[in-house]
Amino acid sequence: MTRAVPTSADVARLAGVSRATVSYVLNNTNAVRISEPTRRRVHEAAKELGYVPHAAARSLRAGHSRMVLMPTPAVSVGPLYNRFLSELQWSLSRLDYTVVQYGRVGLTGEEAARAWAELRPVAVLAPGAHDLGPQGVALLKRSGARAVITFGPYQVDGAHALLMDQRSVGRAAGAHLLARGRRRIGVIIPQEPGLEAFSRPRADGVRESAEGTGAQVVEVALPYDEGAAARLAARWRSLGLDGVFAYNDEYAMLLMRALQDEGIAVPDGTGMVGADDLMLGRLLRPRLSTVRVELPSGQELAELVDRMVSDPSAEPPARQLLGAELVERESG
Amino acid sequence: MTRAVPTSADVARLAGVSRATVSYVLNNTNAVRISEPTRRRVHEAAKELGYVPHAAARSLRAGHSRMVLMPTPAVSVGPLYNRFLSELQWSLSRLDYTVVQYGRVGLTGEEAARAWAELRPVAVLAPGAHDLGPQGVALLKRSGARAVITFGPYQVDGAHALLMDQRSVGRAAGAHLLARGRRRIGVIIPQEPGLEAFSRPRADGVRESAEGTGAQVVEVALPYDEGAAARLAARWRSLGLDGVFAYNDEYAMLLMRALQDEGIAVPDGTGMVGADDLMLGRLLRPRLSTVRVELPSGQELAELVDRMVSDPSAEPPARQLLGAELVERESG
Numbered sequence: 001m002t003r004a005v006p007t008s009a010d011v012a013r014l015a016g017v018s019r020a021t022v023s024y025v026l027n028n029t030n031a032v033r034i035s036e037p038t039r040r041r042v043h044e045a046a047k048e049l050g051y052v053p054h055a056a057a058r059s060l061r062a063g064h065s066r067m068v069l070m071p072t073p074a075v076s077v078g079p080l081y082n083r084f085l086s087e088l089q090w091s092l093s094r095l096d097y098t099v100v101q102y103g104r105v106g107l108t109g110e111e112a113a114r115a116w117a118e119l120r121p122v123a124v125l126a127p128g129a130h131d132l133g134p135q136g137v138a139l140l141k142r143s144g145a146r147a148v149i150t151f152g153p154y155q156v157d158g159a160h161a162l163l164m165d166q167r168s169v170g171r172a173a174g175a176h177l178l179a180r181g182r183r184r185i186g187v188i189i190p191q192e193p194g195l196e197a198f199s200r201p202r203a204d205g206v207r208e209s210a211e212g213t214g215a216q217v218v219e220v221a222l223p224y225d226e227g228a229a230a231r232l233a234a235r236w237r238s239l240g241l242d243g244v245f246a247y248n249d250e251y252a253m254l255l256m257r258a259l260q261d262e263g264i265a266v267p268d269g270t271g272m273v274g275a276d277d278l279m280l281g282r283l284l285r286p287r288l289s290t291v292r293v294e295l296p297s298g299q300e301l302a303e304l305v306d307r308m309v310s311d312p313s314a315e316p317p318a319r320q321l322l323g324a325e326l327v328e329r330e331s332g
Numbered sequence: 333m334t335r336a337v338p339t340s341a342d343v344a345r346l347a348g349v350s351r352a353t354v355s356y357v358l359n360n361t362n363a364v365r366i367s368e369p370t371r372r373r374v375h376e377a378a379k380e381l382g383y384v385p386h387a388a389a390r391s392l393r394a395g396h397s398r399m400v401l402m403p404t405p406a407v408s409v410g411p412l413y414n415r416f417l418s419e420l421q422w423s424l425s426r427l428d429y430t431v432v433q434y435g436r437v438g439l440t441g442e443e444a445a446r447a448w449a450e451l452r453p454v455a456v457l458a459p460g461a462h463d464l465g466p467q468g469v470a471l472l473k474r475s476g477a478r479a480v481i482t483f484g485p486y487q488v489d490g491a492h493a494l495l496m497d498q499r500s501v502g503r504a505a506g507a508h509l510l511a512r513g514r515r516r517i518g519v520i521i522p523q524e525p526g527l528e529a530f531s532r533p534r535a536d537g538v539r540e541s542a543e544g545t546g547a548q549v550v551e552v553a554l555p556y557d558e559g560a561a562a563r564l565a566a567r568w569r570s571l572g573l574d575g576v577f578a579y580n581d582e583y584a585m586l587l588m589r590a591l592q593d594e595g596i597a598v599p600d601g602t603g604m605v606g607a608d609d610l611m612l613g614r615l616l617r618p619r620l621s622t623v624r625v626e627l628p629s630g631q632e633l634a635e636l637v638d639r640m641v642s643d644p645s646a647e648p649p650a651r652q653l654l655g656a657e658l659v660e661r662e663s664g
Contacts, residue, residue: 005474005475005476006474050471050474052446052450052474052475053450054452070435072433086404086435089404089435090435090438092435093435093438098434098447098450098451099434100432100433100434101404101432101434101435102430102432102433103402103418103421103422103425103431103433114384117384118384118386118430119430119432120386138382139382139384142337142382142384143337143384144337224611226611226614226615250612253612253615254615257615279556279558279586280585280612282558283585283586283589
């Protein structure tokens with residue numbers, strides 16, 4: 001444990017070559033012709049010493065790293081988005097990037113950008129565009145990031161925006177409830193911090209779908225809590241709602257249970273639509289109608305990142321990412 | 333965008349001081365006395381230029397970094413463990429560590445250790461101890477990691493083990509079902525890859541609880557899939573089980589729905605216990621009995637990491653992390 005960390009100088013000494021040669025061989029540089037026997041000697045010496053190249057030293061020499069930094073999302077984002085992030089990381093690693101997630105530790109805006117910049121990533125993929133800001137983007141670029149890509153509802157000056165317009169989710173739910181004849185539609189607004197970025201545009205989408213139809217849209221606050229759901233169910237009849245968009249499938253399960261315990265039938269009393277198409281929705285009775293959210297493949301986005309690192313100006317500044325499709329089952 | 337990255341030399345020039353002084357001031361070194369006006373001048377110059385210290389360069393000078401590396405768990409680990417990881421990251425950042433998660437990109441064993449070592453972390457917190465191996469631990473330590481800490485069921489030579497003995501979860505479930513008079517107990521084994529590390533020891537725990545009681549324990553494979561659950565429910569009566577430990581609350585929900593659709597009553601026909609105490613268990617009818625898993629505070633573990641970084645030999649090589657407590661509701 002107190003053994004010194006082997007360096008490239010140790011490898012060079014053991015292999016009987018220069019440090020530059022070690023660097024050329026281990027970084028697979030083709031700029032310089034090095035004979036096969038020499039290459040083999042370097043690899044064997046590195047193996048014998050247990051030498052691991054230092055990414056930081058390499059990036060200091062190269063002037064940039066192969067590190068893609070993805071801040072951890074602030075809120076638990078659900079299985080769908082997790083699968084998407086995981087596929088994106090795989091695809092980036094196949095393109096020889098090192099993907100690290102930066103722990104969400106209360107930093108926002110320029111302060112977060114400064115902390116990320118210390119790691120000198122060549123690209124930053126930031127969920128939650130809204131709190132990075134143009135100054136944060138500029139700071140990251142000054143520190144060597146060739147691509148700053150945001151995921152979220154807004155565009156940020158200087159960054160490439162992958163727009164995830166959650167309004168399309170609300171629009172799909174609203175249009176479906178209206179087509180089934182619902183005329184006074186509740187929209188559940190979760191009270192957990194961090195979810196506004198999703199819940200606000202989803203509610204806006206329901207309102208957009210109702211424009212010009214004469215139908216009413218009513219926002220209903222609901223914390224993710226059994227007692228609160230029971231209290232809401234107890235005053236449900238007084239709200240006069242005949243349909244509800246429950247924000248997502250988990251809130252739909254919470255609300256459906258509370259309504260059923262109160263003797264309010266779904267869908268006869270109130271038609272209900274969730275979102276995200278989780279397994280649990282299929283296990284409810286009645287089976288939950290939901291909005292399936294479609295994300296592009298991680299492969300596709302990894303290639304976008306790679307193109308932007310090669311030529312930051314080659315891509316259009318924004319593209320729309322989310323697709324939304326209604327899955328009709330029994331609840332509404 | 334093409335502006336050069338400002339360096340500490342630029343800051344030194346603007347502030348009219350040496351690069352060493354810039355380094356002393358910005359790294360808050362107290363070894364050298366520097367006047368307040370000089371400190372102020374350095375900070376102002378850094379701000380004006382938008383200078384961000386390079387973590388890598390700093391760690392090259394210091395010989396070690398303040399980076400704690402946590403590989404992303406291979407499988408989705410549920411809200412409880414996510415909350416724990418998030419609290420741990422907060423606590424580490426308050427102790428001035430930079431926490432990065434390394435994307436799970438198919439690397440295991442020594443290959444994974446090599447990729448992590450390139451970032452020269454001062455500590456590694458690795459979930460999934462089993463695939464790192466003693467060689468991986470040694471390699472990380474040779475590359476400067478002062479603490480290598482594994483989470484999982486096993487101990488790995490050279491690493492500090494935070495043992496998460498999932499058997500205690502199975503034991504709590506088994507003991508409860510036995511106390512309720514169940515004599516032939518099924519144990520659900522999920523078929524999703526990556527879950528064996530949890531499901532095997534949980535099943536072992538149920539078996540341990542039944543030792544010497546004359547009760548039988550039967551393993552039952554179940555993929556997380558509606559059709560498979562329906563097929564299992566159709567042959568449930570032929571299995572002759574009067575109790576079941578459903579691996580976790582999500583599998584319990586899947587199985588309970590399939591049994592109820594098949595006309596098998598819970599708990600009268602089959603008593604059922606889940607695990608993890610998720611909200612959805614409370615929303616089922618009958619309400620799901622479950623095993624609540626208790627993890628230590630992130631604060632406590634962050635302090636352990638900090639002590640190990642200061643003095644790697646000061647801590648005992650292992651400690652038990654998991655507590656398990658049965659929560660009785662209505663299903664079993």
